[in-house]
Amino acid sequence: MSAKAAFYDVDGTLVRTNIVHTYAYYAMNRGSLTGIAARTLATLAQIPVYAGLDLINRKVFNEYFYRAYEGLSEDRLVTLGEEMLQDVLKPAIFPKAQDLIDEARRAGCRIVLITGALDFTVLPLARHLRADDVIANKMQFVGGIATGKVIPPIIEGANKAHAIREYCVKHQLQLDQSFAYSDSFSDYAMLAMVGRPTAVNPDVRLRSVARAYHWPVLDLR
Amino acid sequence: MRQLKTLKRLYDEERHVVITEKGSPPRVLFFGEDFLLEDLPLDTRVIFPRPPLQGVPNVKAAIRWAINHPEGMEPLHALLRPGMKVTIAIDDISLPLPPMALPDVRQTILEIVLELLADSGVDDVHLIIANALHRRMTEAEMKRMVGSKIFDAYYPERYYNHDAEDPEGMVELERTSLGEVVALNRRAVESDLLIYVNINLVPMDGGHKSVGTGLANYESLRAHHNPKTIRDSESYMEPSRSALHKSTERIGRVIDKNLKVFHIETALNNRMFDGPTGFLGKREEDYTEFDRLKFQGLKYTLSKLPRAAKRKLFMQIPAPYQVTGVNAGATEPCHEKTLELCWKQYSVPVEGQSDIVIFPVPYISPYNVNSILNPLLVQVMGLGYLYNLNRGVPLVKRGGVIILCHPAYDEFDPEHHPSYIEFFNRLLPETRDAMKLEHMYEREFAENPSYVHLYRKGHAYHGAHPFYMWYWGENGRQHVGKVICAGAENNHVPELLGWERADTLGEAIDLARGFMGRSASITCVKTAPIVQCDVRI
Numbered sequence: 004m005s006a007k008a009a010f011y012d013v014d015g016t017l018v019r020t021n022i023v024h025t026y027a028y029y030a031m032n033r034g035s036l037t038g039i040a041a042r043t044l045a046t047l048a049q050i051p052v053y054a055g056l057d058l059i060n061r062k063v064f065n066e067y068f069y070r071a072y073e074g075l076s077e078d079r080l081v082t083l084g085e086e087m088l089q090d091v092l093k094p095a096i097f098p099k100a101q102d103l104i105d106e107a108r109r110a111g112c113r114i115v116l117i118t119g120a121l122d123f124t125v126l127p128l129a130r131h132l133r134a135d136d137v138i139a140n141k142m143q144f145v146g147g148i149a150t151g152k153v154i155p156p157i158i159e160g161a162n163k164a165h166a167i168r169e170y171c172v173k174h175q176l177q178l179d180q181s182f183a184y185s186d187s188f189s190d191y192a193m194l195a196m197v198g199r200p201t202a203v204n205p206d207v208r209l210r211s212v213a214r215a216y217h218w219p220v221l222d223l224r
Numbered sequence: 225m226r227q228l229k230t231l232k233r234l235y236d237e238e239r240h241v242v243i244t245e246k247g248s249p250p251r252v253l254f255f256g257e258d259f260l261l262e263d264l265p266l267d268t269r270v271i272f273p274r275p276p277l278q279g280v281p282n283v284k285a286a287i288r289w290a291i292n293h294p295e296g297m298e299p300l301h302a303l304l305r306p307g308m309k310v311t312i313a314i315d316d317i318s319l320p321l322p323p324m325a326l327p328d329v330r331q332t333i334l335e336i337v338l339e340l341l342a343d344s345g346v347d348d349v350h351l352i353i354a355n356a357l358h359r360r361m362t363e364a365e366m367k368r369m370v371g372s373k374i375f376d377a378y379y380p381e382r383y384y385n386h387d388a389e390d391p392e393g394m395v396e397l398e399r400t401s402l403g404e405v406v407a408l409n410r411r412a413v414e415s416d417l418l419i420y421v422n423i424n425l426v427p428m429d430g431g432h433k434s435v436g437t438g439l440a441n442y443e444s445l446r447a448h449h450n451p452k453t454i455r456d457s458e459s460y461m462e463p464s465r466s467a468l469h470k471s472t473e474r475i476g477r478v479i480d481k482n483l484k485v486f487h488i489e490t491a492l493n494n495r496m497f498d499g500p501t502g503f504l505g506k507r508e509e510d511y512t513e514f515d516r517l518k519f520q521g522l523k524y525t526l527s528k529l530p531r532a533a534k535r536k537l538f539m540q541i542p543a544p545y546q547v548t549g550v551n552a553g554a555t556e557p558c559h560e561k562t563l564e565l566c567w568k569q570y571s572v573p574v575e576g577q578s579d580i581v582i583f584p585v586p587y588i589s590p591y592n593v594n595s596i597l598n599p600l601l602v603q604v605m606g607l608g609y610l611y612n613l614n615r616g617v618p619l620v621k622r623g624g625v626i627i628l629c630h631p632a633y634d635e636f637d638p639e640h641h642p643s644y645i646e647f648f649n650r651l652l653p654e655t656r657d658a659m660k661l662e663h664m665y666e667r668e669f670a671e672n673p674s675y676v677h678l679y680r681k682g683h684a685y686h687g688a689h690p691f692y693m694w695y696w697g698e699n700g701r702q703h704v705g706k707v708i709c710a711g712a713e714n715n716h717v718p719e720l721l722g723w724e725r726a727d728t729l730g731e732a733i734d735l736a737r738g739f740m741g742r743s744a745s746i747t748c749v750k751t752a753p754i755v756q757c758d759v760r761i
Contacts, residue, residue, distance in 0.1 A: 009673060099677070099681050102677065102680070102681065106389070106676045106677050106680075107673035109671070109673075110671040110672065112673065182672075182673060182674065184674075199672065214638065217638075217646060219642045219674040219675065219678060220642075221677055221681075221682070
């Protein structure tokens with residue numbers, strides 16, 4: 004049988020959190036009261052900007068949003084990533100998410116998480132879900148301190164599709180035999196790229212597209 | 225002068241087989257969620273179902289008698305020991321059709337059996353719906369089937385659907401002499417006693433097929449749910465001529481060797497309609513003026529409703545079936561008695577085959593209760609169930625024409641039949657060859673994690689199920705020369721299924737005669753209710 008993979012978006016697909024939740028966790032664990040207050044207040048103040056950018060363009064939103072990480076140390080982020088799995092992500096995993104991943108593994112798929120989140124936040128989750136690989140954004144660090152810039156290409160929207168194609172070429176996987184799972188219409192390109200797309204807990208637009216193209220629709224909640 | 229015996233036989237035949245003459249009334253034919261009222265050509269033979277047999281006067285007494293006087297086994301009470309582990313497997317919602325008026329006979333059986341188990345000190349009891357690769361029943365459907373008292377006591381921990389994809393929940397027994405995989409539900413295998421509660425709607429059901437199919441998994445079903453087995457089955461509604469049943473018998477004997485199985489089988493009569501729709505069970509010759517009025521009223525109402533509402537309306541009408549007999553005990557002797565009851569109700573003797581056979585296709589099949597009869601299910605009804613409802617030889621001659629009355633709309637239920645959608649839109653345009661489909665795509669669909677997930681956690685038929693639907697029509701497809709869908713509302717559905725279409729039944733008959741010749745013989749089978757033709761040549 005030809006080699007194939009199952010690509011899973013994370014936020015909203017496997018867990019009910021998003022990148023704002025994860026950042027909020029870092030902001031709240033700044034280490035000092037002033038640090039917590041400053042980051043939390045700054046984040047709250049930026050909410051209208053974030054919301055507006057997300058509506059206009061997810062890529063611009065991600066680029067802008069990740070600037071908030073500027074000045075945080077790498078080792079601190081990695082350590083907090085492990086703690087965040089226990090405190091934030093584990094309780095937020097959808098009840099049927101692990102079943103879906105196990106079913107794909109039994110079908111002979113390589114399990115890959117693909118997300119616009121930062122790698123240090125996703126890697127512990129990937130280990131917990133027994134995923135084989137992660138395609139995620141990588142923060143740029145200079146001297147162990149985050150610059151707030153993400154190493155391009157930013158993983159989102161159409162770039163997720165490119166990343167999947169490259170991953171399949173690199174690992175000699177059959178794109179047309181592979182699966183992709185997402186909850187958002189913003190991942191349309193990634194879903195359309197593989198032979199077996201599936202909408203999971205879909206938003207209104209994705210649900211309508213899934214119905215139109217006869218893609219299966221799952222509910223992991 | 226004819227002997228009384230001969231006269232009786234002729235009378236019986238004449239009652240169920242009517243030759244259309246000048247002045248014969250137009251026929252009311254099922255047409256999906258609607259009806260056709262058609263004048264059939266002169267000399268068309270119309271085959272009617274037998275009127276309902278008398279139900280047993282006291283169902284509870286019949287059940288008690290059966291479990292106390294089983295075939296080939298000790299009475300149920302003698303098999304029980306305090307503290308033993310018992311599993312009761314139950315036929316799923318695919319039977320009977322439409323779902324029966326309450327109380328469902330399964331509820332009545334369970335009430336008696338569960339009481340007996342409790343009185344015998346048996347507390348470790350699980351109720352498993354033997355849905356094989358069918359969809360999981362919903363909570364409301366499960367409650368309706370067994371009644372709220374049993375539901376409240378057992379659901380969800382001890383009353384649940386079988387999960388053929390649960391890696392921990394299946395156990396493989398030894399293989400059959402032909403190497404067929406025998407895999408069953410773990411709880412059933414590990415029980416001291418397995419009780420199977422069956423409804424034997426058609427002769428294909430029951431017997432060894434109950435446990436061996438209902439509690440099996442994909443690997444085990446592959447042994448007989450494949451195109452070769454169906455091609456080798458002259459009619460899978462006649463177990464003695466069916467390769468499908470020979471395979472399930474081999475599997476069943478392995479099961480009986482390893483497990484103690486006590487069957488409780490029930491047969492129902494043909495009382496599918498009652499009250500305002502009761503006229504549907506009559507011959508048009510016997511319609512009263514009031515019946516005609518009711519039909520016109522129904523037709524008018526249906527003409528004003530959208531299809532989804534018509535479907536909902538029909539699904540809300542339960543069938544007032546009556547139990548004609550209950551048998552219990554060991555698999556084979558018990559099922560033999562049940563089959564006798566089935567033949568008695570369904571079997572209609574018919575002289576000779578026909579060049580053209582008309583099958584009206586109703587709104588329901590075993591696979592779309594509370595759902596849509598999608599194109600693949602129209603196919604399985606026509607070339608599968610209706611074609612195979614014969615004993616002896618098929619009603620249609622080899623190379624003949626089958627006319628199906630159905631609008632053949634391109635509608636699928638994405639919740640119940642997601643894999644059907646891909647099968648129909650992706651695979652059928654590529655090939656209709658069942659062997660190729662099995663070889664190239666069946667496993668891919670069966671192992672598709674999205675379909676597996678929808679089967680296990682949602683209410684979807686398994687990814688392999690659309691293939692089974694296609695195979696189920698295989699011997700019909702191999703036998704006939706042409707299929708015409710009368711009243712098809714589009715071109716592409718009949719074309720993808722490999723059929724021709726016609727706007728009306730009259731046009732379809734003309735097309736069929738053009739293919740078979742002007743003198744071609746025509747038979748119309750007035751389903752539903754169920755009729756099985758004993759065709760003599």
